[in-house]
Amino acid sequence: MMSRGETMVETGMYQGSLTALITPMDTDGRIDFGVATKLIERQIKAGTSGLVPAGTTGESPTLSHEEHGQIIAHCVETSNGRVPVMAGAGSNSTSEAVQMAKHAHSVGANSLLVVVPYYNKPTQEGLYRHFMAIADATPLPMYLYCIPGRSVVDLTPETLGRLGEHPNIVGVKDATANMARPIAVRRHVKKPLNQLSGDDNTVVSFLAAGGDGCIGVTSNVVPDLCAQMHAAWNEGRVKDAIALQDRLSPLHDAMFMESNPGPVKYAMSRLGLCTATLRLPLVEPQDATRKAIDAALRSLDLLD
Secondary structure, eight states: OOOOHHHHHHHHOOOEEEOOOOBBBBBTTOOHHHHHHHHHHHHHHHHSSSOOOSSTTTTTTGOHHHHHHHHHHHHHHHHTTTBBEEEEEEEEEEHHHHHHHHHHHTTSSSSSEEEEEOOOOOOOHHHHHHHHHHHHOOOOEEEEOOOHHSSOOOOOOOHHHHHHTTEEEEEEEESSTTTTTHHHHHHHHHSSEEEEEOOGGHHHHHHHHTEEEEEEEETTTHHHHHHHHHHHTTTTHHHHHHHHHHHHHHHHHHHHHHSSHHHHHHHHHHSSSOOOOTTTTTOOHHHHHHHHHHHHHHHHTTTO
């Protein structure tokens, strides 16, 4: 019998709740791989469909190249084929992203997540050439991450249409919070494209527009509830999915009151799962945010 992870890899389609993993650190800011192992096991036990290490939630901008590679290799080794690993391989340098992609392939990652280049503001033609170069570098399925709030530049459905002609470009993580985006993408991409939301608070609406799943932040905190919500949707229990989304909404809101992953690390520290340690320039959430997170956790009966 195939595992859940093997099935999705073979079909080339991710569904349900995938988690953009935090990178746990000790109080001195060193990566705590012992805690990382426990968090991965917790995710798999809760029914998470896939793991996404070394992305924005994993504090990729402040990881060294060596640490980035170690985190992906550790996730692949720990998950051991039980769920697929989509390795963060994004950079605003194409050559650097190519090297990240090659490393992820070498250690056994199942797919790549490559963000729109940040800060240098490429044109749509620049984006096209950037993503094509990375897609050519390995045989891994590649997901394009569109998040204008961080990258400034949007990856338009028209450009996705061009990129979709590459056989290795199979999906997108969309964090535009534009609920018409899945429809527009289908108009322009001339093949089935695996569309994953990158916005926890609008995921049911994204699924209703034809999306397939979510790469979420909140699922670090409550992987079971997020997985249950997606299972309800996929089983046609729409009212149950909406009820779970409504229940999770205060926590979703709180996770993005300040820059991710500050709030999610604080929430997990309150549950005794890890420290709240971040690397500068990120800092611990302010008092109002901490209070909102505590209230959201209490609403889910996770804090006294």
